[in-house]
Amino acid sequence: MLGETLLVALSLGTFYSLLGVAFYFSWEGAGVVNIAFGEMGLVAPYIYLLLLRKGGWPWYAAMGPAFLSGFLWVPLLWVMVKRLRGLATLIFTLGLAFVLQRFMVVLFTVDYRVLEVKWNGVKLGGILWPGPFVVLFGVSLMVVLGLLLFSRVTMKGLAMRAFLQDRTLVAILGVSLVEAKTFFLLGGLVLTGVSGLLFSLFHPFNPFEGLKLTISAFTVALLTRGGRLTPLLVGGVILGIAETMAGFWAGYQWQEGARALALLGAVAWRSWRDVLE
Amino acid sequence: MRWFIFCLVLLVPWPLLGGELKVGEVEPLTGFLSRQGVALHRGLAVALDRTPRGLGCTLLVRDDSSHPPGARAAAEDLVARGVQILTGGYVDSLVGPVAQVALRHRVPYLAPASLMTGLTKGENPFFFRISSGEALLDALHRGIMELFHPQRVAIFYPSTPGATDLATRLAKLLNTNGARVVALERFEPSSGLLAPLLFRVKGKVDLLVSFGFFADNVRMVKALRRYGLKVGEFLGVFGMEERELVEELGKEADGLWGTTSWLPHLPYPGTEDESNRFVEAFRKRFGVTPQPLAMHGYAAGKTILAAARFLLERGEPLTPGNMAKALRKVKVLTPMGPVSFDEGGEPRFYRRVIFQIEGGVPRLRWGE
Numbered sequence: 001m002l003g004e005t006l007l008v009a010l011s012l013g014t015f016y017s018l019l020g021v022a023f024y025f026s027w028e029g030a031g032v033v034n035i036a037f038g039e040m041g042l043v044a045p046y047i048y049l050l051l052l053r054k055g056g057w058p059w060y061a062a063m064g065p066a067f068l069s070g071f072l073w074v075p076l077l078w079v080m081v082k083r084l085r086g087l088a089t090l091i092f093t094l095g096l097a098f099v100l101q102r103f104m105v106v107l108f109t110v111d112y113r114v115l116e117v118k119w120n121g122v123k124l125g126g127i128l129w130p131g132p133f134v135v136l137f138g139v140s141l142m143v144v145l146g147l148l149l150f151s152r153v154t155m156k157g158l159a160m161r162a163f164l165q166d167r168t169l170v171a172i173l174g175v176s177l178v179e180a181k182t183f184f185l186l187g188g189l190v191l192t193g194v195s196g197l198l199f200s201l202f203h204p205f206n207p208f209e210g211l212k213l214t215i216s217a218f219t220v221a222l223l224t225r226g227g228r229l230t231p232l233l234v235g236g237v238i239l240g241i242a243e244t245m246a247g248f249w250a251g252y253q254w255q256e257g258a259r260a261l262a263l264l265g266a267v268a269w270r271s272w273r274d275v276l277e
Numbered sequence: 278m279r280w281f282i283f284c285l286v287l288l289v290p291w292p293l294l295g296g297e298l299k300v301g302e303v304e305p306l307t308g309f310l311s312r313q314g315v316a317l318h319r320g321l322a323v324a325l326d327r328t329p330r331g332l333g334c335t336l337l338v339r340d341d342s343s344h345p346p347g348a349r350a351a352a353e354d355l356v357a358r359g360v361q362i363l364t365g366g367y368v369d370s371l372v373g374p375v376a377q378v379a380l381r382h383r384v385p386y387l388a389p390a391s392l393m394t395g396l397t398k399g400e401n402p403f404f405f406r407i408s409s410g411e412a413l414l415d416a417l418h419r420g421i422m423e424l425f426h427p428q429r430v431a432i433f434y435p436s437t438p439g440a441t442d443l444a445t446r447l448a449k450l451l452n453t454n455g456a457r458v459v460a461l462e463r464f465e466p467s468s469g470l471l472a473p474l475l476f477r478v479k480g481k482v483d484l485l486v487s488f489g490f491f492a493d494n495v496r497m498v499k500a501l502r503r504y505g506l507k508v509g510e511f512l513g514v515f516g517m518e519e520r521e522l523v524e525e526l527g528k529e530a531d532g533l534w535g536t537t538s539w540l541p542h543l544p545y546p547g548t549e550d551e552s553n554r555f556v557e558a559f560r561k562r563f564g565v566t567p568q569p570l571a572m573h574g575y576a577a578g579k580t581i582l583a584a585a586r587f588l589l590e591r592g593e594p595l596t597p598g599n600m601a602k603a604l605r606k607v608k609v610l611t612p613m614g615p616v617s618f619d620e621g622g623e624p625r626f627y628r629r630v631i632f633q634i635e636g637g638v639p640r641l642r643w644g645e
Contacts, residue, residue, distance in 0.1 A: 008472060012470070105342070109311075110308040247470060247473040248477060
């Protein structure tokens with residue numbers, strides 16, 4: 001069963017990379033430490049279910065508005081980007097997280113929901129890779145690799161990466177700071193919606209599950225600086241593997257332990273790097 | 278004629294006229310335990326519909342959202358509204374806070390579904406419960422040894438106080454009786470990753486006992502079938518008797534084992550008529566067949582009414598203190614067995630039988 005577990009771990013790890021990128025875009029790109037990340041993400045599956053079950057939309061049509069649900073928060077976050085800095089954004093989004101939680105409880109109740117994927121999955125040399133995890137892996141990897149290529153190959157991508165490294169310099173070179181911030185804000189919000197929807201494929205969710213997403217995203221986002229996306233991809237996969245394999249070898253309680261250790265390790269590593277620089 | 282009227286007047290149960298009982302119910306009506314909470318509430322409502330003549334009964338219901346702080350706040354609110362007795366609650370993390378409020382305000386609390394040993398061993402003379410962890414443990418232990426004769430057992434349990442207590446004690450009992458518990462694993466209810474937990478015991482055990490709730494059991498069985506994992510027999514302690522389990526799993530449900538206190542076709546011997554009447558009344562009111570757990574709510578409601586009647590017949594007021602005393606004295610026969618309490622509030626009898634699903638129907642295999 002090691003093969004099956006590794007596939008689950010790899011899928012989860014790739015998903016964590018996506019979470020890390022989404023959080024990082026908003027954090028370093030737009031300057032918002034978004035503690036309401038998880039709650040914003042969870043709005044996407046709720047919108048999807050609403051359109052699917054109440055609205056009678058076909059699943060593929062309901063996906064679009066759900067993916068784009070992150071745009072709901074654009075006006076709010078834009079005001080924040082313009083008026084708040086650093087710790088103030090963290091406090092503001094912490095309050096926002098509580099408001100969103102209550103809002104979702106009122107609208108959707110605290111009942112757990114799951115998006116069922118009927119597809120059984122694929123078999124690789126006798127090893128089953130379940131449908132939800134194949135989707136999780138495929139979509140996450142496509143998005144992260146796409147962004148990685150974009151940031152390395154295209155002029156626009158290079159400019160955005162440069163923005164994350166030295167804002168003064170890119171301003172002198174003629175890159176619009178407002179445009180760059182808008183890019184990261186909107187990009188981060190779309191990725192937040194995608195993350196929420198993917199999370200609901202393999203994890204039962206209710207309005208209080210957002211914190212899990214935020215902590216995982218924050219843990220991975222700590223691993224990089226200066227627009228480098230590779231550490232996010234690698235870090236996410238390592239976290240996914242560590243968490244799942246701890247559960248497989250040592251039991252579920254160690255799965256939680258691995259998650260906590262990863263967060264502590266990431267904070268320590270980031271502090272050490274900051275001191276060096 | 279005058280003598281006849283006089284005799285009639287004497288025969289009227291005067292104390293039964295004018296009694297007013299306010300029952301406060303704290304239930305997880307939303308959240309991950311809402312399925313259980315709704316079942317308990319409906320059973321209680323059916324029982325309280327049969328209020329004896331002369332007794333006015335008001336049921337005040339509060340939702341705790343399956344969260345302990347919600348349960349505490351709801352109980353405080355109900356006590357402030359002057360209820361004479363509290364009831365409701367599923368799992369001890371929700372029952373515990375209500376029990377604390379009951380003790381602080383000296384209002385009796387009859388929990389329909391609580392199992393943790395500590396709650397009836399402490400100093401809370403206002404706590405009573407319908408279910409018993411001791412009796413469940415005894416039935417599980419004896420049933421497992423007699424039915425399966427297992428060599429190697431895995432026990433999975435969610436991180437709730439009652440399930441943790443029972444699972445660890447069952448492991449000790451099985452270990453001392455010759456069966457080896459090779460895995461005693463805790464998991465988070467509604468976790469997204471149960472498969473690695475199951476991989477750990479694949480091919481290593483001949484019995485897997487799960488203390489998970491309905492949704493956890495469904496996801497576990499689905500993962501077992503999807504990956505083709507062999508773990509011997511699967512015994513789910515809670516929620517396996519629910520109709521929805523068979524609807525969810527279809528033919529895959531056949532062969533699975535579970536435990537129950539009552540099912541419409543498996544009532545306590547001698548209570549078949551009352552059981553049928555309950556099913557009828559439930560269907561009439563809610564339009565569906567009662568979930569098995571609804572009987573715990575019904576038993577709690579019937580016991581509360583019996584205590585109130587006991588007081589009224591003696592001309593005593595329905596104060597919270599008197600209700601607590603009356604609960605210690607009443608004996609009630611319900612379709613899940615007789616209900617009466619010892620000094621600690623623990624039931625003297627709690628029925629738990631083991632069944633196996635066959636052709637989509639739970640069939641009695643152990644107990645009566």
